[in-house]
Amino acid sequence: xxxxxxxxxxxxxxxxxxxxxxxxxxxxxxxxxxxxxxxxxxxxxxxxxxxxxxxxxxxxxxxxxxxxxxxxxxxxxxxxxxxxxxxxxxxxxxxxxxxxxxxxxxxxxxx
Amino acid sequence: xxxxxxxxxxxxxxxxxxxxxxxxxxxxxxxxxxxxxxxxxxxxxxxxxxxxxxxxxxxxxxxxxxxxxxxxxxxxxxxxxxxxxxxxxxxxxxxxxxxxxxxxxxxxxxxxxxxxxxxxxxxxxxxxxxxxxxxxxxxxxxxxxxxxxxxxxxxxxxxxxxxxxxxxxxxxxxxxxxxxxxxxxxxxxxxxxxxxxxxxxxxxxxxxxxxxxxxxxxxxxxxxxxxxxxxxxxxxxxxxxxxxxxxxxxxxxxxxxxxxxxxxxxxxxxxxxxxxxxxxxxxxxxxxxxxxxxxxxxxxxxxxxxxxxxxxxxxxxxxxxxxxxxxxxxxxxxxxxxxxxxxxxxxxxxxxxxxxxxxxxxxxxxxxxxxxxxxxxxxxxxxxxxxxxxxxxxxxxxxxxxxxxxxxxxxxxxxxxxxxxxxxxxxxxxxxxxxxxxxxxxxxxxxxxxxxxxxxxxxxxxxxxxxxxxxxxxxxxxxxxxxxxxxxxxxxxxxxxxxxxxxxxxxxxxxxxxxxxxxxxxxxxxxxxxxxxxxxxxxxxxxxxxxxxxxxxxxxxxxxxxxxxxxxxxxxxxxxxxxxxxxxxxxxxxxxxxxxxxxxxxxxxxxxxxxxxxxxxxxxxxxxxxxxxxxxxxxxxxxxxxxxxxxxxxxxxxxxxxxxxxxxxxxxxxxxxxxxxxxxxxxxxxxxxxxxxxxxxxxxxxxxxxxxxxxxxxxxxxxxxxxxxxxxxxxxxxxxxxxxxxxxxxx
Numbered sequence: 001x002x003x004x005x006x007x008x009x010x011x012x013x014x015x016x017x018x019x020x021x022x023x024x025x026x027x028x029x030x031x032x033x034x035x036x037x038x039x040x041x042x043x044x045x046x047x048x049x050x051x052x053x054x055x056x057x058x059x060x061x062x063x064x065x066x067x068x069x070x071x072x073x074x075x076x077x078x079x080x081x082x083x084x085x086x087x088x089x090x091x092x093x094x095x096x097x098x099x100x101x102x103x104x105x106x107x108x109x110x111x
Numbered sequence: 112x113x114x115x116x117x118x119x120x121x122x123x124x125x126x127x128x129x130x131x132x133x134x135x136x137x138x139x140x141x142x143x144x145x146x147x148x149x150x151x152x153x154x155x156x157x158x159x160x161x162x163x164x165x166x167x168x169x170x171x172x173x174x175x176x177x178x179x180x181x182x183x184x185x186x187x188x189x190x191x192x193x194x195x196x197x198x199x200x201x202x203x204x205x206x207x208x209x210x211x212x213x214x215x216x217x218x219x220x221x222x223x224x225x226x227x228x229x230x231x232x233x234x235x236x237x238x239x240x241x242x243x244x245x246x247x248x249x250x251x252x253x254x255x256x257x258x259x260x261x262x263x264x265x266x267x268x269x270x271x272x273x274x275x276x277x278x279x280x281x282x283x284x285x286x287x288x289x290x291x292x293x294x295x296x297x298x299x300x301x302x303x304x305x306x307x308x309x310x311x312x313x314x315x316x317x318x319x320x321x322x323x324x325x326x327x328x329x330x331x332x333x334x335x336x337x338x339x340x341x342x343x344x345x346x347x348x349x350x351x352x353x354x355x356x357x358x359x360x361x362x363x364x365x366x367x368x369x370x371x372x373x374x375x376x377x378x379x380x381x382x383x384x385x386x387x388x389x390x391x392x393x394x395x396x397x398x399x400x401x402x403x404x405x406x407x408x409x410x411x412x413x414x415x416x417x418x419x420x421x422x423x424x425x426x427x428x429x430x431x432x433x434x435x436x437x438x439x440x441x442x443x444x445x446x447x448x449x450x451x452x453x454x455x456x457x458x459x460x461x462x463x464x465x466x467x468x469x470x471x472x473x474x475x476x477x478x479x480x481x482x483x484x485x486x487x488x489x490x491x492x493x494x495x496x497x498x499x500x501x502x503x504x505x506x507x508x509x510x511x512x513x514x515x516x517x518x519x520x521x522x523x524x525x526x527x528x529x530x531x532x533x534x535x536x537x538x539x540x541x542x543x544x545x546x547x548x549x550x551x552x553x554x555x556x557x558x559x560x561x562x563x564x565x566x567x568x569x570x571x572x573x574x575x576x577x578x579x580x581x582x583x584x585x586x587x588x589x590x591x592x593x594x595x596x597x598x599x600x601x602x603x604x605x606x607x608x609x610x611x612x613x614x615x616x617x618x619x620x621x622x623x624x625x626x627x628x629x630x631x632x633x634x635x636x637x638x639x640x641x642x643x644x645x646x647x648x649x650x651x652x653x654x655x656x657x658x659x660x661x662x663x664x665x666x667x668x669x670x671x672x673x674x675x676x677x678x679x680x681x682x683x684x685x686x687x688x689x690x691x692x693x694x695x696x697x698x699x700x701x702x703x704x705x706x707x708x709x710x711x712x713x714x715x716x717x718x719x720x721x722x723x724x725x726x727x728x729x730x731x732x733x734x735x736x737x738x739x740x741x742x743x744x745x746x747x748x749x750x751x752x753x754x755x756x757x758x759x760x761x762x763x764x765x766x767x768x769x770x771x772x773x774x775x776x777x778x779x780x781x782x783x784x785x786x787x788x789x790x791x792x793x794x795x796x797x798x799x800x801x802x803x804x805x806x807x808x809x810x811x812x813x814x815x816x817x818x819x820x821x822x823x824x825x826x827x828x829x830x831x832x833x834x835x836x837x838x839x840x841x842x843x844x845x846x847x848x849x850x851x852x853x854x855x856x857x858x
Contacts, residue, residue: 011348012326012329012330014313014323014326014344014345015344016169016170016313016323016735017170017735017736017751018167018168018169018170018173020170020751021170021173021174021747021748022168022173024747025154025155025173025174025176031746031747031750032750042347043342043344043347043791043792043793044792045792051342051346051347052347053344053347053793055344077156080156080157080159080166080167081156081157081166081167081168081173082167083167083168083169083313083322083323083326084323084326085165085167085323085326085327086326
């Protein structure tokens with residue numbers, strides 16, 4: 001059986017925090033506990049004036065990839081609610097293929 | 112076949128509904144599935160069948176349980192003796208007692224001071240936006256209906272200029288929201304470029320626009336140009352960022368128009384057939400060379416040229432303007448240039464341009480019509496009308512600045528009964544917070560209608576009325592308040608917490624006692640059917656079942672005789688054309704063509720003051736974790752944005768000794784406050800950006816502290832009555848200030 005993970009398209013992660021709060025509610029966590037949390041790189045400007053500014057949601061050890069939701073045929077809470085639709089759930093094989101199609105500013109995480 | 116609106120058992124069920132505040136938000140109508148078990152909300156999930164949001168939700172709806180069941184919510188009517196204002200001495204009463212008391216006070220105030228002795232102060236964005244005018248006009252029959260925002264500087268100015276130039280409702284980006292299949296609809300084309308001008312749509316979701324529709328379209332190829340003193344996250348993905356000195360946007364707009372005409376990049380078909388005043392506009396903009404605009408706006412000349420060409424040469428493009436248009440005294444002209452840019456490039460009512468809609472519809476239209484229940488003489492002589500006659504036709508509210516003076520002086524007449532509906536006047540919009548606070552204290556009786564304990568509720572209320580949240584009421588969500596509604600959503604009541612009532616329910620009950628002729632409906636549903644059946648062709652029950660209704664959108668309506676009441680082609684203006692030269696502006700005594708005017712206080716207009724206050728101050732950029740002054744007490748949201756943030760460029764931070772994360776004193780000739788520094792290269796040098804509407808629910812709420820509403824309130828630095836020539840527009844976004852490090856929040 002293939003392992004499951006999350007694909008993060010950080011070209012589009014706007015740092016809206018929906019994944020964080022959706023996850024907290026799904027797992028019944030308290031304030032201060034996070035099942036996923038956004039890390040931010042930048043903002044800074046390169047010599048060509050382009051900006052490096054990336055938000056990257058990273059699951060914590062509390063993340064079980066929403067096993068209960070997935071068993072009901074739903075997406076994980078973070079993926080479902082992501083305002084930028086920049087997260088996907090799937091097998092490593094599926095997500096690898098999608099990463100290759102996207103080509104840039106994308107990574108996969110296995111919590 | 113969509114999922115039924117309600118599934119499950121009597122005590123464990125899920126309801127599909129659409130969201131509109133409270134919790135505070137604009138009428139986007141995000142699709143929500145609420146899981147109720149044994150009468151309690153146990154789960155919130157985005158509704159993937161929503162044609163607008165497709166399952167997505169922002170943190171404010173995701174944290175709905177923390178809002179609904181928060182101990183600071185107001186759940187029952189309460190009274191308090193006038194001498195106990197500011198003290199935590201409320202006493203729970205019944206709704207019957209509350210309504211009887213209101214009728215008594217209205218009656219005796221009218222006897223002594225006339226109908227105009229009663230006033231309503233309303234808040235923004237929430238459902239109250241529709242119903243506080245109705246409360247004022249159809250229930251209390253007073254013309255005194257307004258907000259505390261100086262210069263009516265939110266939304267109204269943009270609606271006014273749109274009305275004058277093109278006789279239409281709100282000009283929103285075409286994001287295919289009218290189509291059930293959205294971006295895949297064969298009639299729709301994604302905009303090649305979108306200019307985001309003075310707005311943060313991802314965070315604000317303003318007025319009914321689902322902000323992340325922008326990222327949806329970027330994935331489909333749309334390129335972004337921003338005009339903003341800050342490079343926002345969206346700006347970091349933009350092709351061009353025009354970092355404009357706050358308050359000088361009209362100069363940029365004029366130069367862009369000039370360049371487009373000079374380089375013959377305009378849409379000849381649209382200009383020749385559908386506009387009025389092109390030659391005069393062409394003459395006017397010649398004064399505004401790109402060099403001059405660069406000098407005024409601090410934007411490099413090359414960037415103005417490149418961005419203008421990219422926008423004008425695009426096959427289709429759109430512009431989204433923000434509240435920045437409203438928050439400067441030159442705002443009407445800034446708005447004029449923006450609409451002119453859309454018109455000159457033919458980007459109106461075309462696929463992927465700017466959508467064109469009627470001026471008002473459904474409850475959004477009805478609320479204006481209720482003015483007929485007020486004595487016309489009182490309406491004509493409304494506070495401020497003598498000085499600003501344009502208000503008689505353009506704005507439905509009275510003017511905040513003269514309103515405040517009237518409350519302070521009893522001139523031109525005394526107001527003695529104040530009803531504050533979903534508004535936090537001195538902790539949020541009021542430009543001179545302490546003056547508003549003191550003016551309200553002069554009232555004989557103050558009613559506050561709110562969902563939460565706020566500084567205004569604790570400080571002023573003699574009677575406190577609880578407002579329901581969206582899961583607690585039936586209603587409809589009307590994006591853009593009916594001025595351009597690609598969707599009508601059902602708000603389905605699922606739960607009762609305490610005895611909170613909706614704004615409409617309060618209006619209905621009281622209306623039937625005070626002005627029964629205006630209130631023929633016995634129930635909320637009867638009223639909703641009265642709105643929906645003749646105008647949309649279905650009942651509320653039918654809408655409830657399907658949750659969402661999207662009306663059809665027809666492109667190029669102006670060519671087909673679908674914009675004017677007489678069904679002739681063209682626009683609903685005096686000339687029947689898009690007015691590049693505005694006859695309305697002229698009629699009200701302003702220049703019919705757009706022009707640039709420096710902010711009242713700026714490096715150029717007050718150079719001596721600028722030596723003492725060497726930074727340009729802009730305010731009010733939105734955070735997704737709050738709606739104006741709301742949500743400061745919601746744990747999951749406050750955790751994300753715990754403090755008010757002032758953004759400062761590293762160059763300026765070094766100059767003034769400011770460190771990232773440190774507390775900063777912000778001060779100018781009008782006042783001061785404290786916020787925490789974010790030292791960031793995203794804000795242009797020479798400008799700082801401060802958050803608005805900060806107060807501290809965790810602090811003592813009683814007088815004199817009142818949640819510390821003065822401590823971080825950036826409006827402590829705002830002036831009174833610094834408005835545009837036709838009244839609208841006040842400089843919330845363009846003042847001067849200085850900054851200095853301080854030890855902490857407390858003095």
